[in-house]
Amino acid sequence: MKAKAKNNDSFFESVYEIVRLIPEGKVTSYGAIAKAIGAVRSARMVGYAMNASHNMEDVPAHRVVNRKGLLTGKHHFDGTNLMQQLLESEGIKVIDNKIVDFEKHFWEPDF
DNA sequence: AAGGTGACCGGCC
């Protein structure tokens, strides 16, 4: 069996915790999450964690974008425009892999 | 154990 549940208390788990708290219709940046867990300099790790989030169903990685509001991680999703579809489905306008009014939909992890 | 990797960020132009 694969058993890739990753029960370890790794850094990834911390990231999932925050991402899971993201409300619908809201988006956040990797840096914001990194800061929330207390690892501003580990923003890259946040993206790394999202890579493994594919096994996690409760992790809406599609609500996480880079600082520019670009769907940088959309390439890692099942489809090509799956991420965009999900965001639009929640009321977020996405044009050319870019979130419209990114700041408006920006959600900061509440400690 | 050491090196390579990466869904990033910030600064500069």
Add this chain to the structure above:
DNA sequence: TGGCCGGCCACCT
């Protein structure tokens, strides 16, 4: 907004 460069740090092989 966009492109380039350096730093940073946990995970993987």
